[in-house]
Amino acid sequence: MRTLVDQSLVEAGRLMRRWPREQEVITSTLVLPVLLLLMYQLVLNRALTASSGTDAIYGFVPMIAVTGAMYGAMGTGLSLHAEVESGLLRRFWVLPVHRGAGLIGRLIAECGRTLVATALVVVLGVALGLRFHAGWLGLLGALLVPVVLIPGFATMVITVGVGKAGAKVVQLFAAVTLLGMFFNSGFVPVDNYPGWLQPIVRAQPMSCAIETMRNFTLGGPVLLPFLQTLAWSAALAVAFGTLAIRGYRRAAQG
Numbered sequence: 001m002r003t004l005v006d007q008s009l010v011e012a013g014r015l016m017r018r019w020p021r022e023q024e025v026i027t028s029t030l031v032l033p034v035l036l037l038l039m040y041q042l043v044l045n046r047a048l049t050a051s052s053g054t055d056a057i058y059g060f061v062p063m064i065a066v067t068g069a070m071y072g073a074m075g076t077g078l079s080l081h082a083e084v085e086s087g088l089l090r091r092f093w094v095l096p097v098h099r100g101a102g103l104i105g106r107l108i109a110e111c112g113r114t115l116v117a118t119a120l121v122v123v124l125g126v127a128l129g130l131r132f133h134a135g136w137l138g139l140l141g142a143l144l145v146p147v148v149l150i151p152g153f154a155t156m157v158i159t160v161g162v163g164k165a166g167a168k169v170v171q172l173f174a175a176v177t178l179l180g181m182f183f184n185s186g187f188v189p190v191d192n193y194p195g196w197l198q199p200i201v202r203a204q205p206m207s208c209a210i211e212t213m214r215n216f217t218l219g220g221p222v223l224l225p226f227l228q229t230l231a232w233s234a235a236l237a238v239a240f241g242t243l244a245i246r247g248y249r250r251a252a253q254g
Contacts, residue, residue, distance in 0.1 A: 055129065
């Protein structure tokens, strides 16, 4: 267990040092969320604030933070596929390294990347008018919500990233994630959607995480939406965990 932990941290450190040199990771993790938040705030803030009765920045920041975390995982999925194609995973497989260190280290790195990206979005949100009515605990909770969601989502991305058509499938997931930006509780209140669509929008994982972050900032109830976010992450990890392990092993041995 000590070996697994140490080598997983080494792998996480390798990835986090490498990602700043990869354009797709930097763009999806840092550049895109900043541009999206500025665009939403400058173009849509007044109209959406008037329609909801609450300053729209309290929906924009959670929505962009969660979307950035998920979209950033797509960039690291493309990076993983490139490692498979280049044979890097095969070279790691023959080294005296714990077999689980690669996957666990990658998930740890994903959590670290998500935390950095969320902090950047929150800092920009504060500059645009976001305030934490729940104090420092609200700030800490808001930073950790995307970190809780991303392990399950990253497991799904890893599953497709190690496949032969990984690059195309990851790009398809990225398009679906961006589409999800327009069907969540951070964009407009759920009641503004058609009646048949409201249960789907309310229950989808982005909305659960967004509501948790919003309540951490405004001081509302956080237990139920946080448990829903945790349940989504755990369900995705369980559903795709075995497939991710098998695909990673097959890609490393192939």
